[in-house]
Amino acid sequence: xxxxxxxxxxxxxxxxxxxxxxxxxxxxxxxxxxxxxxxxxxxxxxxxxxxxxxxxxxxxxxxxxxxxxxxxxxxxxxxxxxxxxxxxxxxxxxxxxxxxxxxxxxxxxxxxxxxxxxxxxxxxxxxxxxxxxxxxxxxxxxxxxxxxxxxxxxxxxxxxxxxxxxxxxxxxxxxxxxxxxxxxxxxxxxxxxxxxxxxxxxxxxxxxxxxxxxxxxxxxxxxxxxxxxxxxxxxxxxxxxxxxxxxxxxxxxxxxxxxxxxxxxxxxxxxxxxxxxxxxxxxxxxxxxxxxxxxxxxxxxxxxxxxxxxxxxxxxxxxxxxxxxxxxxxxxxxxxxxxxxxxxxxxxxxxxxxxxxxxxxxxxxxxxxxxxxxxxxxxx
Amino acid sequence: xxxxxxxxxxxxxxxxxxxxxxxxxxxxxxxxxxxxxxxxxxxxxxxxxxxxxxxxxxxxxxxxxxxxxxxxxxxxxxxxxxxxxxxxxxxxxxxxxxxxxxxxxxxxxxxxxxxxxxxxxxxxxxxxxxxxxxxxx
Numbered sequence: 001x002x003x004x005x006x007x008x009x010x011x012x013x014x015x016x017x018x019x020x021x022x023x024x025x026x027x028x029x030x031x032x033x034x035x036x037x038x039x040x041x042x043x044x045x046x047x048x049x050x051x052x053x054x055x056x057x058x059x060x061x062x063x064x065x066x067x068x069x070x071x072x073x074x075x076x077x078x079x080x081x082x083x084x085x086x087x088x089x090x091x092x093x094x095x096x097x098x099x100x101x102x103x104x105x106x107x108x109x110x111x112x113x114x115x116x117x118x119x120x121x122x123x124x125x126x127x128x129x130x131x132x133x134x135x136x137x138x139x140x141x142x143x144x145x146x147x148x149x150x151x152x153x154x155x156x157x158x159x160x161x162x163x164x165x166x167x168x169x170x171x172x173x174x175x176x177x178x179x180x181x182x183x184x185x186x187x188x189x190x191x192x193x194x195x196x197x198x199x200x201x202x203x204x205x206x207x208x209x210x211x212x213x214x215x216x217x218x219x220x221x222x223x224x225x226x227x228x229x230x231x232x233x234x235x236x237x238x239x240x241x242x243x244x245x246x247x248x249x250x251x252x253x254x255x256x257x258x259x260x261x262x263x264x265x266x267x268x269x270x271x272x273x274x275x276x277x278x279x280x281x282x283x284x285x286x287x288x289x290x291x292x293x294x295x296x297x298x299x300x301x302x303x304x305x306x307x308x309x310x311x312x313x314x315x316x317x318x319x320x321x322x323x324x325x326x327x328x329x330x331x332x333x334x335x336x337x338x339x340x341x342x343x344x345x346x347x348x349x350x351x352x353x354x355x356x357x358x359x360x361x362x363x364x365x366x367x368x369x370x371x372x373x374x375x376x377x378x379x380x
Numbered sequence: 381x382x383x384x385x386x387x388x389x390x391x392x393x394x395x396x397x398x399x400x401x402x403x404x405x406x407x408x409x410x411x412x413x414x415x416x417x418x419x420x421x422x423x424x425x426x427x428x429x430x431x432x433x434x435x436x437x438x439x440x441x442x443x444x445x446x447x448x449x450x451x452x453x454x455x456x457x458x459x460x461x462x463x464x465x466x467x468x469x470x471x472x473x474x475x476x477x478x479x480x481x482x483x484x485x486x487x488x489x490x491x492x493x494x495x496x497x498x499x500x501x502x503x504x505x506x507x508x509x510x511x512x513x514x515x516x517x
Contacts, residue, residue, distance in 0.1 A: 123496040136441035241471040
């Protein structure tokens with residue numbers, strides 16, 4: 001970062017299956033972020049809107065609900081990493097000096113099933129398999145190579161469901177604790193993954209406002225500052241066994257490469273993290289990211305699950321707001337929902353989900369195609 | 381007559397079998413599928429080639445969903461899918477014929493066509509799939 005960048009405000013609209021319009025959700029999340037930051041739309045220098053559904057007019061169109069100030073508005077789209085990419089662009093705009101305050105606003109409606117969308121998938125080579133199959137391939141191979149059991153996948157999913165129970169913005173807010181046995185008893189989606197292991201696919205919105213140190217200090221009002229220590233993005237690099245057609249997120253190695261760049265930029269390592277968010281569309285991903293992010297050695301991720309290390313209260317909590325499995329995963333806002341939770345955790349504002357003494361958090365997202373985005377935030 | 385659902389990925393031999401259309405990079409000594417415009421490793425030119433139609437299962441799953449081009453689940457509630465490593469070092473993912481319990485990692489498989497619809501000239505639109513070597517069609 002050329003200039004230090006700080007998160008000064010975050011906001012959300014609850015994720016879930018409802019009929020609230022994208023426009024109304026975006027407005028709610030944006031206004032909450034303004035209130036959290038103590039700024040108005042007139043203070044925003046550049047707005048990055050992130051969405052996958054909808055039409056090309058929505059980003060700049062929805063911004064009119066906040067005001068007409070003439071600010072640049074840019075539509076960002078990067079599959080599941082759309083919100084993370086919008087946040088990165090906002091941080092880079094402030095870091096590079098284009099503006100002192102920038103905003104990222106992500107929103108999306110819920111995925112429609114085939115019948116609602118008007119029929120079966122149009123036959124093509126790219127759509128030969130469903131995305132669910134891709135992560136199931138990872139899971140079956142992991143079971144073969146490392147002896148991972150379906151119970152381990154169920155424990156990760158149950159953990160994330162239970163983290164989401166206490167997140168008022170999560171799609172899945174179960175009224176009772178979810179057990180691994182319930183997760184395993186759910187209908188199969190793609191072996192070994194059941195429906196309760198698959199990410200939520202509802203609607204939602206989230207926003208984050210970033211600013212220079214001078215602005216952040218002026219608006220702090222006694223709250224700790226949250227600095228963006230690193231922002232890194234990588235597209236794919238060739239790996240042996242590279243799948244070019246229907247690969248969804250490309251080689252898992254992308255996560256290791258991007259995370260290492262982020263650790264280098266931040267000047268710290270995985271041992272200094274207090275909480276982590278990842279692209280846990282299925283539990284196999286979270287399990288593999290324990291190792292690819294350097295939280296533990298290769299093949300030791302199953303042990304982390306067994307000891308409860310990645311649960312709130314454990315030594316390195318993952319997906320503290322429920323993750324994609326519990327909080328949900330509309331494409332546009334998911335990466336910003338991660339920033340919302342990490343920021344609140346670092347400020348000590350997460351209530352019963354609070355990670356004690358949290359000082360440094362990492363947010364990781366994958367976007368189909370594919371890209372990997374990693375941000376490291378720290379309380380200063 | 382069988383025709384590929386999309387051109388450029390495979391051709392159908394006169395005997396009705398699928399043949400994968402790949403690329404070879406002399407600079408990187410590496411094969412790719414589907415065809416590349418340039419070598420993604422060396423960024424140099426690539427040559428067109430055809431790839432093996434037999435390989436080994438790298439991973440597999442059973443997807444509980446309707447088959448491509450359909451609104452109805454297949455018999456058994458879904459379909460198999462796999463990633464297969466070809467002898468050239470190429471990994472391909474495609475549907476896998478058979479039933480849950482039939483497959484293990486490392487099993488030899490062969491490429492076959494699978495019909496997903498019909499075009500306006502009443503040709504059979506085909507995609508590719510794998511089946512265990514020696515399994516009945």
